[in-house]
Amino acid sequence: MTGTLHDITGEAVALHALPPLDTLTDDQARGAVCVWDAAEPPLTAETAVDLGERPSAEGGHWFPHGCRPHAAQHTHAGDPLDIATMREAVQRLLGPAADPPGAELDLLILQLRGHLNLLISELDGCDDPRAEAGLGEARRRLSAGPGSLGPLRHATLLARSVVALCTHAERLAVTG
Structure with missing residues (x-):
C-alpha cells in the first residue's frame, strides 16, 4: 500500500492532453512504448498505463499507453483519494x-x-x-x-x- 499516488495507474490522465498523434512514432501510436518518451524500453503489462481509446483526426481511433513515471507526472500525484x-x-x-x-x-x-x-x-x-x-x-x-x-x-x-x-x-x- 502506497499511501500516496506516487505510482499512479490508469485513466486518471485520460482527460489530459497527450502529444499530437502526428508527432508520435508508430510504436508510440500503437501503445508499445511510452507516449511521452519514444526512447524508453517497450512497455509491458506491468509497466504500461492504458490512457484510454482516443479519436484520431482521420476518423479512426488510437490507443495510447504511458509508463508509470510519466503518467504520474501528468496527474495530481500525491493528492489524497477523493x-x-x-x-x-x-x-x-x-x-x-x-x-x-x-x-x-x-x-x-x-x-x-x-x-x-x-x-x-x-x-x-x-x-x-x-x-x-x-x-x-x-x-x-x-x-x-x-x-x-x-x-x-x-x-x-x-x-x-x-x-x-x-x-x-x-x-x-x-x-x-
Whole structure:
C-alpha cells in the first residue's frame, strides 16, 4: 500500500492532453512504448498505463499507453483519494434516483475507469484478502471492456467495483 499516488495507474490522465498523434512514432501510436518518451524500453503489462481509446483526426481511433513515471507526472500525484467524488459519480448509475447518463455515458465510463485505477494504485499490495478480491474483480472489469454486455451494463459493473474499493480504502484508511 502506497499511501500516496506516487505510482499512479490508469485513466486518471485520460482527460489530459497527450502529444499530437502526428508527432508520435508508430510504436508510440500503437501503445508499445511510452507516449511521452519514444526512447524508453517497450512497455509491458506491468509497466504500461492504458490512457484510454482516443479519436484520431482521420476518423479512426488510437490507443495510447504511458509508463508509470510519466503518467504520474501528468496527474495530481500525491493528492489524497477523493472518496466523496468517487461515490458521487457512482450514484449516477447506482443511486435510488439513478438516471442513466445517455450521451454522457462514455465520459462517465472514462471517469469510473480513472477512479478504479486510482483506487487500485492505492490498495495494491495491501495484504488484505477482502481488498485483494475486490482488486482482482476491478482489474477484470477494467480489462474486459463493454463487450457483449453493452456500455450501460459495463458502466454499472465499473461503478460497483468503485463502491467496493472505496469501502476497502476507507476501512484500511488509505484515503490520506
